[in-house]
Amino acid sequence: MQHLKVDLHLKTRKRDENIPESKVLKPYDPQMLELCKRGDSSAQKALYDSLAPKMFPVCIRYMGDRTVAEDVLQDGFVTLFSRLDSYSGAGSFEGWARKIFVNTALMSLRKSDVLKDSDDIEQAWSVKSEATSAIQDIGYKELLKMIGELPAGFRTVFNMYVIEGYSHKEIAEALGITENTSRSQLQRARVALQEKILKR
Numbered sequence: 001m002q003h004l005k006v007d008l009h010l011k012t013r014k015r016d017e018n019i020p021e022s023k024v025l026k027p028y029d030p031q032m033l034e035l036c037k038r039g040d041s042s043a044q045k046a047l048y049d050s051l052a053p054k055m056f057p058v059c060i061r062y063m064g065d066r067t068v069a070e071d072v073l074q075d076g077f078v079t080l081f082s083r084l085d086s087y088s089g090a091g092s093f094e095g096w097a098r099k100i101f102v103n104t105a106l107m108s109l110r111k112s113d114v115l116k117d118s119d120d121i122e123q124a125w126s127v128k129s130e131a132t133s134a135i136q137d138i139g140y141k142e143l144l145k146m147i148g149e150l151p152a153g154f155r156t157v158f159n160m161y162v163i164e165g166y167s168h169k170e171i172a173e174a175l176g177i178t179e180n181t182s183r184s185q186l187q188r189a190r191v192a193l194q195e196k197i198l199k200r
Helices: 030-037 041-063 066-082 093-111 129-135 140-148 152-163 168-175 179-199
Strands: none
Touching: 030 041, 041 066, 041 093, 041 140, 041 152, 066 093, 093 152, 093 168, 140 152, 140 179, 152 168, 152 179, 168 179
16 A cells, blocks of 8 residues: 655745744744644644654654654654644643654554464563663663564554553554453563563
């Protein structure tokens, strides 16, 4: 299926150089968002430039591949600009936007059926003490890299549960799986991550 592509870096309108800095709107300013809704290309570019560096790592974490993550990022912006009217102004705009990019990544993963070989199992999992001490020596970027190397099903559930804070019920509903499958994938992700840490 072809990915819908949009050129979000449309020709920007020339800005009046006489406008003082205090009058320049911030990317999440309600007036800026209103301009985006009206299709103002310079406002859309400003919003894109502000959000893309924050949302691209989210896409990479879920997709595990930069090229695929770039497609998800573009699709996420298509959705975001088409749904700006649904942002009520309550709560963080960035938090609202993040949900769109996470959902876009999840839709892409559902299409590829990353959890088709999952089992419904419930097993207790506990971190070994040597792994716990090894975790303390790992930097954030290195840990994210290890998470990104997990198989897609493990990585997806791990990201949703540990990083995004979804419950197993919410994960099951979002991915079309059972709660037991979600628990199983999380357990396996933790074991796989623990092995990576210990082999480091």
